[in-house]
Amino acid sequence: MTLYGSLDERSGGFRYDRRLVEELRAGGDAVEVVELPWRSYPCGLLDNGSRRLRDRLDVDVDVMVQDELAHPSLVRTNRHLPYPIVSIVHHLRASERRRLAPLYRAVERRYLDTVDAVVCTSTVTRDVVTGLGVDGDATVVAPPAGDRFDPAIGATTIHERAHEDPLRIVFVGNVTPRKGLDSLMTGLAAADTDAELTVVGRALDEDYVAGVRRTVAERGLTDRVRFAGELSDADLAATLQASHVLAVPSHYEGFGIVYLEGMSFGLPAIASRAGGATDIVTDGETGLLVDPDVPTSIARAIETLAGDRDRLAEMGQAARHRYERHPDWGETTARVRQLLESVAATAEVTK
Known part of the structure; x- marks a missing residue:
């Protein structure tokens, strides 16, 4: 695997x-991991002329x-590269x-033109990938399992x-503009309720974080918002x-x-x-879907x-049931392994 x-x-x-690597290895597959240094987008594009990178990727794999x-x-x-390639797409930058x-x-x-098949983590991602020209028959949806905590919690x-x-x-989540924390703060301030908010996650954009903190101060939320930073799994589980x-x-x-992961604790989601x-x-069953660009929709969801x-209790129980129905890592890995075996077999036949 290259990443x-x-x-x-x-x-x-x-x-x-x-x-995925752990599950494939547990199933008897030999998996080599190639970890590439983080690159800015322009520097990453320049890597394509690097002989050193090609040599590093010259590995004996199926x-x-x-x-x-x-x-x-x-x-x-x-x-x-001399071998077939399967890409895991969590989501596209585009x-x-x-x-x-x-x-x-x-x-x-x-890039997708250079791969033989694609593993997508959601149906939405698969739709985007096929919209960029990937054959739908060369894709599989293999969502992650949410059993990081798997707490025992009842109705x-x-x-x-x-x-x-x-x-x-x-x-x-990581505190970046994409995660919509600024809209959440504005929605919280507009909601006619005294709800409290705990923010868990690493600050990856200091300017953005500073702006969010200004919103907290200006909207009078200081006593209702706590920035917890990164937490250990045990502390995060306790918070959830x-x-x-x-x-x-x-x-x-x-x-x-x-x-x-929130649903495993019986938490409905505002997503x-x-x-x-x-x-x-x-929407309306295991959580509420909102427009992240419209803080009033977030305020209505909170209210x-x-x-x-x-209703909150009913949605919490429905969220827990949704978690329990979700595929586990065994099923997800089986879907990926089947695709990998198919790609490898096709490559062998065409040699």
Whole structure:
């Protein structure tokens, strides 16, 4: 497997890659991991002329799995590699609202032209990938499992917690503009309720974080918002256990494993209509879908959950049931392995 950075990083995409490697190895497959240094987009594109990179990727494998995040360094390099390639697409850069989105779309389209098949983590991602020209028969949807915590929590606990005041909201994710924390703060301030918010996650954009903190101060939210930073798994589990609602109104998520992890604790989600969250969150049943660009829609969602605690309890129980129905890592890995075996077999026949 080829990827940027370290397989040990904590974001959802890296947890997916890491767990997939572990499951494939546990099933008897030999998996070699090639970790490439993080690159800016321009420097990544320049890597395609690097003989050193080609030599590093000259490994003896039946099939190479690549995390699509590393596509800048691979878009032309792939054409010189001697083995079939399967790409894991968590979400495409071109799907995000970026000034250079047309450039990213063009580069990602060319990158996908160099691979033999694609693993998509959601149906929405598959739709985007096929929209860029990938044959649908060369794709598989293999969502991540959300069993990072797998707590034992029953209907009675969910019901009793739902009737505690005030409403406790938790945001979990890297603090970047894409995650929509600024809209969540504005929505919280506009909501006619005294709900509290805990923000869990690493600050990756200091200017953005400073702007969010200014909003907190200006909107009089200082006593109702806590910035917890990064937490250990144990502390995060305790925070989720004590919360009522998970709110991450991202501008785009390829899948959004955090929603599923919240559901394992019986937390309905306030999630974005954009991206893969719609694979997990059923509006009005396991959470509420909002427009991240319209803070008033977030405010209405908060008011709805704070004002009807019986409904909050019902949605929490539905969220837990949705988590329990979700594919586990065994099923996800089986889908990926079947695709890898098919690609390898086809490559062998055509030699």
